[in-house]
Amino acid sequence: MNTRKEDLSRRHMIVGTVAIIFVWFFWISRPEWSWDMRLWKAFGDAALLLLFITLAMGPLARLWPASAKLLLFRGNMGIWFAIMSLIHGYLVWNGWARWDLSRFFGYEFIPQLGRAARMEPGFGLANLIGVAALFWAIILLATSTERALKYLGASWKWLHYGAYTIFYLSTIHTAYFLYIHYTLSFHKNVPPPNWFRLPFLLLAAVVLLLQLLAFVKTVKKKKLKTR
Numbered sequence: 001m002n003t004r005k006e007d008l009s010r011r012h013m014i015v016g017t018v019a020i021i022f023v024w025f026f027w028i029s030r031p032e033w034s035w036d037m038r039l040w041k042a043f044g045d046a047a048l049l050l051l052f053i054t055l056a057m058g059p060l061a062r063l064w065p066a067s068a069k070l071l072l073f074r075g076n077m078g079i080w081f082a083i084m085s086l087i088h089g090y091l092v093w094n095g096w097a098r099w100d101l102s103r104f105f106g107y108e109f110i111p112q113l114g115r116a117a118r119m120e121p122g123f124g125l126a127n128l129i130g131v132a133a134l135f136w137a138i139i140l141l142a143t144s145t146e147r148a149l150k151y152l153g154a155s156w157k158w159l160h161y162g163a164y165t166i167f168y169l170s171t172i173h174t175a176y177f178l179y180i181h182y183t184l185s186f187h188k189n190v191p192p193p194n195w196f197r198l199p200f201l202l203l204a205a206v207v208l209l210l211q212l213l214a215f216v217k218t219v220k221k222k223k224l225k226t227r
Helices: 002-028 035-063 065-096 123-142 146-152 155-159 162-181 197-226
Strands: 107-110 115-118
Touching: 002 035, 002 065, 035 065, 035 162, 035 197, 065 123, 123 162, 162 197
Parallel strands: none
Antiparallel strands: 107 115
8 A cells, every 4th residue: 555655656746747847848938928927828838738648648558558558647647737727727817817707707997988898809708618627627636536536436437538628628728818819909019929839739639639540449449349
């Protein structure tokens, strides 16, 4: 039992270190941004990278059995993804929205109008999608313990298929801020372009491609067995 706990702790230390390196990498890669924007973006992108790696592990193991040993880290990756996501969400809520729900959904007070107005139509929806993804991540985080696994039984596996839902929600949320929100139509000064645009698309495409190839391989195997 002690050996198992030590192995788990060791894996958490490895993945936690990787997560911190990801945050540091994204932080130093955007010196032209304001420090607060750099910080919440760094945690958000690090979380997204951990999610992509987590979801790529399963189909990769089916396609390349030698990589199956990496599955030992999948649970740890998922936990650290949730932790990074929570930090990202808090930094946005505390630093940008300033604990103002209307501001979080894209409304700002306009002195000329004398009232709050929605400045970016898609901003609120994108944030709502992000909240939905974070909500799922918290559920998966809360059910990632051995006690939860024993309590839920077979339902645990079904519940953790929600990781794919998080993938789609997070991808839509991120795509909005990478390709739509910060454009010339933005009512404030547009920040410098985000270099993560193309890598984000490639990584998301790789995850989808791996899932598709693994699905095809699984179907072929099942057909061969029924012959």
